[in-house]
Amino acid sequence: MAQAQLQIDLAALQANWRALDARSSAQVQTAATVKANGYGLGAGHVAHALARAGARRFFVAIAEEGVAIRSAIGPDLPIHVYGGHMEGDARLISEARLSPMLNSAEQLARHFEALPGHPFGIQLDTGMNRLGMEPAEWQAVAEIALSQGPDLVMSHLACSDEPDHPMNPRQLAVFHELTDGIGVPRSLAATGGVLLGPDYHFEMTRPGIGLYGGAPFTDAQPVVRLSLPVIQIRDVAEGETVGYGNTFTAPQDMRLATVSAGYADGIQRVLSNQATLWAGDTPCPLVGRVSMDLLTIDVSNVDGTPDALDLLGPHQGVDDIAELTGSIGYEVLTDLGYRYARDYRPGA
């Protein structure tokens, strides 16, 4: 079989949720952000495992994502939508019982008109300038909004992965100014905010990336392992070239393995002649260009003939690959291709 295997360790995912939950006091609820198909790992499997671990509240980006989570976790646990209530969303929000985080006076009006009495939350902008009501807009509508009983008021930190960044206390102060005394549960912290400490936790945290094993939660257990099957092994002589564009010339006689995955699977072409794959504990350099479906790997140092080589695993995590591509672990995860066989290792 030439289909690459993406192993997803649901027990590690659950352990990461518990570890993040343990970073805040028992009064603080730890929710889970499962947007973008559970950071590429499969929304239904991920949400179900997190609910079993103890997560009692979920966050997605758009209403459509909430529908998949609803069928995975059953009818009772709240699901919030960061994007709020968009035109045309009323039916989904109502049927899947989603709570949109209303981002503007316009969304507020739309929600109260289309779905009076239906749960909602409020998202405030405390300086990131991406989503949420600005302070002046909030002041204008706060009284009406609060009279309708929001289930949550939240904001988002722009620099929480940098603990010493002055933006963190600045946003914290604005959030206090806008929300102190409102008597509604509040949330400011994603993964980075959880790690900033109790001042940032309020009544609820909503980590994402740390659950999936990514920075800034460097104590996370790795959740993914990506094994690429070897299709063919060949010997090349010193001076022979490898792959498209002849970008690699063998400096000596060597053994190459051709493995089944490429840029169509999210393995970025910028990794050409850069990445390392692993045969157990033996590092094997990627040589030549990444092609659409194939990689060529120097396995000269491997004893015997490997059946598969790991791109992600115990020796190399999503943040290691991100460092090579000039990106972040979030993007490596959400780039993981549709062509992989997703193999879920059961959790509790």
Ligand SMILES: *Cc1c(COP(=O)(O)O)cnc(C)c1O
């Ligand atoms: C994605 C997202 C989160 C989760 O962030 P992580 O850094 O993955 O923990 C939380 N809140 C908002 C508004 C988000 O967009």
